[in-house]
Amino acid sequence: MERSGRVVAVTGGSGGIGFAIARRRAALGDRVLITGRRPGPLQSAAEAIGPQASALACDSADPASARQIVDAAVERFGRLDVVVANAAHVPALSSLLDADEADIDLVWQTNVAGPLRLVRAAVAGPFADGGVVVMVGSLGGQALQPDMGLYSASKAALHHLTRILAAELGPAVRVNAVAPGLVRTEGARVGWEAAEAMIRARSPMARLGEADDIADAVDFLVDDGSSWLTGQILVVDGGASVQLGRRTRRTAAATTAAAAAATTAAAATTAADGGRQ
Numbered sequence: 001m002e003r004s005g006r007v008v009a010v011t012g013g014s015g016g017i018g019f020a021i022a023r024r025r026a027a028l029g030d031r032v033l034i035t036g037r038r039p040g041p042l043q044s045a046a047e048a049i050g051p052q053a054s055a056l057a058c059d060s061a062d063p064a065s066a067r068q069i070v071d072a073a074v075e076r077f078g079r080l081d082v083v084v085a086n087a088a089h090v091p092a093l094s095s096l097l098d099a100d101e102a103d104i105d106l107v108w109q110t111n112v113a114g115p116l117r118l119v120r121a122a123v124a125g126p127f128a129d130g131g132v133v134v135m136v137g138s139l140g141g142q143a144l145q146p147d148m149g150l151y152s153a154s155k156a157a158l159h160h161l162t163r164i165l166a167a168e169l170g171p172a173v174r175v176n177a178v179a180p181g182l183v184r185t186e187g188a189r190v191g192w193e194a195a196e197a198m199i200r201a202r203s204p205m206a207r208l209g210e211a212d213d214i215a216d217a218v219d220f221l222v223d224d225g226s227s228w229l230t231g232q233i234l235v236v237d238g239g240a241s242v243q244l245g246r247r248t249r250r251t252a253a254a255t256t257a258a259a260a261a262a263t264t265a266a267a268a269t270t271a272a273d274g275g276r277q
């Protein structure tokens, strides 16, 4: 594996996609600062990653957390090169009109204001000479999904924030986002548990996403192979966003069989007609 040697802060790095990203970066030789709200799982995650990981318990919805994260990285590791804004609040399913008042505020603070504050804190300090930002958006930020309007709108805002920050911060700082489809994590269990069979049948890649699929994409956005890439939203969804335009293998096979049957029937009709002539 390529040895990177950078310092990476991952919000929500105590579980799910954030943990996979942090574990991967540590495996590549980076030192990682991971955050989460619950100290127990956070500490366990840091221990599972190993000595290159350090934990900071904080809530990304708290405006003070951005400075705390940047300061902790610099104090503990002497620098900060990459921020991955991954923590998000996922509200209960509801129409926009019925969305809970508290959720409206929490979604905005966690999913949009939190990442913006984190970038501002990094740029005001350790990113003065350059840095890399990766936002963890969502396929929901590009598509309409029933009863997920509040969450989806926050991710759409995060995607646009990504583009605007890229325009404002280049060339020193690159800013991109990864937009996952449905990924097998605890946080998304209600979504994938009920839908896994359907996803296997209909999605072009015929499987759910795994947290490591997203870590793969984040690696690309962090590393120098993407050095000319900024302001982009990289959708990583196993093809879910193109499945409606695609015949499934079963449909294709059924169509081929139907075409063969039609050809046989036509040949039989022609033969019969020929016999009558």
Ligand SMILES: NC(=O)c1ccc[n+]([C@@H]2O[C@H](COP(=O)([O-])OP(=O)(O)OC[C@H]3O[C@@H](n4cnc5c(N)ncnc54)[C@H](OP(=O)(O)O)[C@@H]3O)[C@@H](O)[C@H]2O)c1
Pocket: 011, 012, 013, 014, 015, 016, 017, 018, 035, 036, 037, 038, 039, 041, 058, 059, 060, 061, 086, 087, 088, 089, 110, 136, 137, 138, 139, 140, 179, 180, 181, 182, 183, 184, 185, 186, 187, 188
């Ligand atoms: N899984 C999917 O299908 C999917 C699809 C599209 C996009 N995404 C995005 O991917 C990201 C990660 O999702 P996930 O499925 O991995 O979630 P997850 O399994 O619920 O894990 C989220 C992690 O973030 C921490 N966290 C949650 N809220 C936080 C906050 N306010 N401040 C700091 N840490 C917080 C959690 O720990 P604590 O609870 O202890 O804080 C937990 O360790 C999110 O941005 C999500 O919107 C996920």
